[in-house]
Amino acid sequence: MSGLLNRNKYNIKIKYIAQQKDNGNIFIRVIDEKNIRLLSEKNISEIQELNTTWRDLTYKDQSEANSYANEVISSRDGNMATIRNSEKYDFWLLSHCLLSWDLKDDNGAIIPVAENVILELPLTVSKSLIRYYKEIIFPNDEILKN
Numbered sequence: 001m002s003g004l005l006n007r008n009k010y011n012i013k014i015k016y017i018a019q020q021k022d023n024g025n026i027f028i029r030v031i032d033e034k035n036i037r038l039l040s041e042k043n044i045s046e047i048q049e050l051n052t053t054w055r056d057l058t059y060k061d062q063s064e065a066n067s068y069a070n071e072v073i074s075s076r077d078g079n080m081a082t083i084r085n086s087e088k089y090d091f092w093l094l095s096h097c098l099l100s101w102d103l104k105d106d107n108g109a110i111i112p113v114a115e116n117v118i119l120e121l122p123l124t125v126s127k128s129l130i131r132y133y134k135e136i137i138f139p140n141d142e143i144l145k146n
Contacts, residue, residue: 065092
């Protein structure tokens with residue numbers, strides 16, 4: 001059993017560009033490795049990083065996440081069915097497995113990981129974080145080859 005009960009931690013880094021539009025709105029664009037090379041060729045130096053640390057997902061966590069995200073619905077024929085709300089599931093992962101990040105406020109202080117802050121993240125950022133985390137904890141055959 002050596003190693004099976006160790007709680008691994010994973011570091012996930014996303015790169016992004018914050019572009020201010022003419023109307024003052026800021027658009028966040030998450031950049032993958034392929035696009036970073038393309039952007040570097042165009043001399044865009046405004047690439048920023050968000051470094052995060054995550055913990056392993058346990059069987060208990062998976063059960064709690066499913067309980068949180070499962071919804072019972074009534075079908076047209078009157079039967080009841082349980083479906084998993086993927087947005088709620090992803091939010092559970094973000095709020096319970098994301099341990100830390102280097103996200104800073106305007107004064108340079110680290111903003112604590114908290115549910116209210118997670119809810120305010122741009123969708124492109126939260127979806128990218130979840131995607132990378134799921135690739136680590138639920139690897140497919142292609143990922144395992146590398």
